[in-house]
Amino acid sequence: MPAKSVNDIVALCKRRGFIFTGSEIYGGLGGAYDYGPYGVELMKNIKNAWWNAMIYSRNDIEGLDAALISNRLMWKYSGHEGSFSDPLVECKKCGARMRQDKMKDPTKCDNCGSTDLTDPRAYQLMMGLSIGATADGAINAYLRPETATTTYVNFKNVLDACPHKLPFGIAQIGKAFRNEISPRGFVFRMREFEQAEMQYFINPADDAKYFEEWKKTRMAWWVNV
Template structure:
């Protein structure tokens, strides 16, 4: 990472903390590695992103329904899914720093550095070597690659590495009152299996016909050894997943449709299309016949935000075998029973949060010939902004605060609002810019005469005079979910 991009990333992290979006978990006890808390504004933004996803999946699609499955599930589920035996990452330790890393990510970081240094040929060759080693599950080869390319520990700066070995990422715990008689269960490492084991329940109770989807938002837990890149890689995180059940033989057609649909969903938020790319998987998971990541260009390089996978019939077939329950669907159109194939779309909510935050944080130079000026602004799409509008009385006297409170009390029934009467009006604008509030409403002396107020628009900084009784409609139209969802139709 260059100094410029490193500074940009540090600005994102510090801004997120300073303005109440993201805090280090247990910070007063020196924190807990790779675990974060969402502050007052972060919780609002996160909830709005969840709402956008849920509306776009469940509300806009008659053949998609949502569920909320439990975090604890029968341990045999994870045996059937392959997580007990195969949910591993190739890990390597540095003997000097005592730090543990994912071997493939150390090599990927080196590839990024080669690219940034203009060594494209070297980057391409290293990528090929990495792909070959991963496809062959050749752990000694991964260590050899690390040594050949002089990859050092980011902490100690040395090349004193252990052998590469596999490390299971699931958290295990005991369920039961007595440790001796307790059953070992796992905190779910993904939300998908909760959907698969409820396939028949949803299909029958909802009278669902293929093709149909089941959506879910929920927490998942992985014992990630590497704590880095802020909320990109955490031990406790949230996923937004759709499992879309289709007739066998049609899965790749649906896979292409969902690829296009999901990228369109991200771009509707106002992101720069040049910041996104598809990255096809070279090594497919054992259950997949096609897989692609939607990647975003973060300050530290392109990283996955969402995965689209054609999972075939692996999951339902495995659960049928381990549970001895038939996981079949009778298709009246072809008069046939079959186990459906599945196309999955899976978004990391925390990564999406970071994507939106990084994409929205802008430093603007407002200097003129007369004076130097600048502002820091979060240009969130109004529909997902944590605070929709702020109310300012111009002064703390002459009845202006009382009038402003009167307006606030009416609007807060529909919108998340803030009231602010401290400091000069310019400083108040800057505070709201920094948290992404799209509209500021100022109550002044003219308001008492004609019941009008000033609305100031965040992005253009232009102001307009409007009647108080029109505020609910005006703000409602500006922050409406329709402005996002219409783009997805």
């Protein structure tokens, strides 16, 4: 019998030991979930199947496991610090905060219907950290908001250690963090989440060919897994 709502799935996942609300006994924390005894095994199976297909069954892709915390400058010069943001609007009547591009009607509050809204402001999606003995608590590091950039900055390291000619790829599975304004949809929009991602480096002239090839390869994997 199909579940009637996401809440039914949430309850089922908890009852069966797959997924629990993070920090649950202290009131929970939006967008953070704990994987229970069966959830962690399911997650491991999926990761292993993905890693087998990407790394062990091919000769053209190398693996990588980059740090989750990284120098602020990496995310500054990748352009994320300046532009990795959502347009945040606040309702002056009820205080609700909403992503303007996701509102049912951008002129009205989703919660109370008031039209008394603030102008949108850029809301930084990266989680900033102040690590080490900084006196002022200024942000000097970020939790990575994606795996991709941490793959790109290791391009030369990987190539020096494992020489390849184009085309070749670098794959990672790991956590990424985004300070979503309103995490929702259970484990479909989380603030802390797992990514499995492969960057494939090609001659730009061959982009259409490899794009088609990878679409077929990945779809076949998803159907078979």
